[in-house]
Amino acid sequence: MIVATGFTIEMTQPDSHAPSEAVLFPFDRHSVPFRHGLQLELISAQRDAANPVLRPGGPGAPDSESMSYYGTVLQFGDELRMWYLGRGRSEHGPLRVCYATSKDGFRWEKPALGLVEYAGSKSNNLVDLDFGGRVMSCNVLYEPDDPDPARRFKMFCEVESERSKNQGCVAFSADGLRWKPSPRNPVTHTRIENTGLVKRGGCYYVNGQNAGLDRAFQKRVLLTLASYDFEHWTDAGALGFRRDDVPPRPVHLNYQVGPQVHLGAGLWDRGNVILGFYGQWNAPLHSDDRRDMRMDIGLLVSHDGLFYHEPIPDFRIIESREEGWRTVSPQGDPPRLAQGQGVVNLGDKTITWYSIWGGQGGEGIRAAWWRRDRLGYFHATRTPIEGQTWVDELKPHFISAPIRLPAGGGKVFLNASHLSEHARLAVEILDEQFRPLPGRTAAECEPFRDDSAFRLPVRWRTGDIVKSGHPIRIRVNFDGLRLEDARVYAVYVVTGQ
Numbered sequence: 001m002i003v004a005t006g007f008t009i010e011m012t013q014p015d016s017h018a019p020s021e022a023v024l025f026p027f028d029r030h031s032v033p034f035r036h037g038l039q040l041e042l043i044s045a046q047r048d049a050a051n052p053v054l055r056p057g058g059p060g061a062p063d064s065e066s067m068s069y070y071g072t073v074l075q076f077g078d079e080l081r082m083w084y085l086g087r088g089r090s091e092h093g094p095l096r097v098c099y100a101t102s103k104d105g106f107r108w109e110k111p112a113l114g115l116v117e118y119a120g121s122k123s124n125n126l127v128d129l130d131f132g133g134r135v136m137s138c139n140v141l142y143e144p145d146d147p148d149p150a151r152r153f154k155m156f157c158e159v160e161s162e163r164s165k166n167q168g169c170v171a172f173s174a175d176g177l178r179w180k181p182s183p184r185n186p187v188t189h190t191r192i193e194n195t196g197l198v199k200r201g202g203c204y205y206v207n208g209q210n211a212g213l214d215r216a217f218q219k220r221v222l223l224t225l226a227s228y229d230f231e232h233w234t235d236a237g238a239l240g241f242r243r244d245d246v247p248p249r250p251v252h253l254n255y256q257v258g259p260q261v262h263l264g265a266g267l268w269d270r271g272n273v274i275l276g277f278y279g280q281w282n283a284p285l286h287s288d289d290r291r292d293m294r295m296d297i298g299l300l301v302s303h304d305g306l307f308y309h310e311p312i313p314d315f316r317i318i319e320s321r322e323e324g325w326r327t328v329s330p331q332g333d334p335p336r337l338a339q340g341q342g343v344v345n346l347g348d349k350t351i352t353w354y355s356i357w358g359g360q361g362g363e364g365i366r367a368a369w370w371r372r373d374r375l376g377y378f379h380a381t382r383t384p385i386e387g388q389t390w391v392d393e394l395k396p397h398f399i400s401a402p403i404r405l406p407a408g409g410g411k412v413f414l415n416a417s418h419l420s421e422h423a424r425l426a427v428e429i430l431d432e433q434f435r436p437l438p439g440r441t442a443a444e445c446e447p448f449r450d451d452s453a454f455r456l457p458v459r460w461r462t463g464d465i466v467k468s469g470h471p472i473r474i475r476v477n478f479d480g481l482r483l484e485d486a487r488v489y490a491v492y493v494v495t496g497q
Contacts, residue, residue: 007033008402008471009272011410011495022272024400024474024491026378027311028301031273032491034399035378037390038478042299042311042376045318045352045368052364053353054082054100054108060119062126063098064088069355069365070195070263071097072140073105073342080105080344081176082353083127083140083155084365088119094134097157099125099177105344105351106367113177129179131169133161137263139197139206139341140176150174154230156206158193159186166191168206170230182231189235190225196267196341198274198305203228205305207240208264209279218253219244220260220281224306241265241278241300241308256288265300265308266341266352275375276300276308277317277339277352294334295357296320299375312386317375318354318368348372348454372454373415377487380478396478398488402432402471406495409467412474415490417452423478423485424448427458429466430473440466442477455492466493 009022009031024031026040057063063086071084079101086098102108110125118124129135136158146152153173160166167186171179194208207224210217217223222241227233243259245251252258262279278300283293297318300308320335338357343350350370356363380396382389390396412427419425425448429440436442444460457464466472474493478486 008404009400009493010404011493012406020271020495022403022493023270023373024493025273025275025301025373025376026398026488026490027299027376028273029309029311030301030303031401032398033401035388035397036394037380037388037396038378038398039381039384039387040311040376040378041386042315042317043370043374044316045370047318047323048106048367048369050106051366053106053367054084055364056362057086057088057110057124060088060121062086062088062096062118062124065090066095066362067355067364068095068338069340069353070137070338071340071342072138072197073340073344073353074140074142075344076142078103082108082342082365083138083176084340085135085138093118094160095136097127097129097135097138097155099127105346105349105353105369115177127177127179129155129171129181131157131159131161131164131171131181131185133159133164136160136166137194137208139194141197141199141204142176143199150180151230153179154204155179156194156197156230158208166193168192168194168225168233172230184231187227187231188225188233190223190237192223192225192237193263195263195278195339196265196276198267198269200305204230206233207267207305209262210237217242218251219255219258220262222261222264222278222300222308224264238306240302240306241310243280252285254288256290256293257283257285259283259314262295262357263338266339266343267302267305268343272303274302274305275343276302277343279337279339279357280314280316290358292334293336294320295336295338297337297339297354311376318352323356323366345372350375374489377489379487380484382484396483398476399430399434400474400491402473403493404471405466405468405493407467408495409465410493410495411464412458412466413492413494414448414456414458414476414488415454415492416448416456416486416488418485418487419448419451420480420482420485422480422482424480424483425486425488426477426479428475428477429468430475431468432471432473434473437468437472442475
């Protein structure tokens with residue numbers, strides 16, 4: 001497994017024969033704390049031209065009237081599985097958990113599961129789950145190593161019912177389709193609209209937006225609860241991220257106005273780092289009419305599942321633009337996006353999903369994508385805004401946090417582009433005290449053969465394996481007459497190959 005402890009990334013051999021990987025993103029200031037002469041740029045996702053990629057069903061379907069991606073996508077081999085929320089005609093019941101599958105993330109199918117009778121038929125895609133009320137969100141976690149096969153799929157939902165007032169309820173399953181709710185439901189005292197679920201160090205963390213009358217904060221914030229058995233959760237929450245003003249800044253107490261965090265953050269666990277995709281609730285201060293509010297999706301970074309930071313404040317990693325725009329009010333009805341949990345790398349793309357919050361939500365679930373792992377990059381510029389300039393005698397470079405390798409060592413790869421004979425990158429390995437290791441210096445780094453690739457192998461004259469009995473650091477140097485051209489999106493350290 002890979003864990004980040006303080007500023008050291010610990011890499012140990014996994015139990016399986018699969019490679020173990022740490023990824024160093026430029027926007028992760030813990031994994032890449034040092035830089036000189038470089039600017040960080042984030043990249044907004046592209047929205048799929050065929051959106052929505054998952055549309056409502058026809059008459060009599062459990063998602064004919066409304067669909068929300070307040071759910072989860074998990075990857076199993078070459079198949080993607082989605083749990084999402086759907087609602088049919090009002091006389092047929094409230095929001096329920098539906099199921100879909102895909103091979104590429106853009107073309108989805110709704111299998112006829114035959115598990116639940118709905119509108120007089122079992123030919124539908126409803127999973128077998130009954131919390132006795134309306135499901136408002138749905139996080140699914142898969143743990144194949146759980147000693148109890150009946151608990152290998154775990155679900156955490158916000159449920160609105162006679163027993164649960166927007167509180168957390170959990171269920172367990174052997175196959176992700178047939179679920180058994182916990183007899184302890186609701187399992188949280190805190191009212192939470194959850195979007196993110198992750199396990200770290202044997203502890204489960206669920207995050208979401210504080211909700212209901214006991215929301216505890218004046219505005220919507222990212223709140224995290226913890227549990228070691230998935231059924232006993234903390235009553236106290238950890239404040240992971242907020243956007244609203246607190247004293248000495250001017251405070252606006254109206255719950256609807258100002259910048260806030262909507263639904264917490266859907267999480268992408270990359271081992272040494274967790275990426276979060278959160279709802280940017282942006283409402284004007286002069287109006288508490290939610291039709292005047294806009295929501296994009298922003299990017300967060302965490303190393304423990306508790307506390308998060310925003311690499312570039314308020315950057316829209318998925319922009320709403322005019323998506324879902326309506327003219328129901330004189331000023332228009334701004335678009336509002338709602339995230340779930342699920343990001344995957346498939347081929348040359350990184351894909352995630354979202355839906356429209358509010359009146360246009362019934363149109364279906366949508367996809368957004370980046371080129372693989374290219375959510376942001378370092379580059380050199382003489383006119384920096386976010387970053388730094390440099391002087392010719394000290395070229396731009398960045399240095400990672402300490403990395404502890406297993407006895408077999410590891411290999412290094414770059415996700416980079418715009419390289420040429422005049423825009424070069426050279427990688428060197430340092431010890432923890434920033435001293436170059438013999439045989440792995442920048443001068444011994446061989447030129448890269450491609451000008452752009454998602455996985456450029458790093459080689460030195462004497463080989464490509466990095467071994468050390470002590471923590472190492474990775475330094476990437478920019479050089480050449482046109483060094484401003486080069487872009488680095490990620491550094492990978494891989495063991496077990």
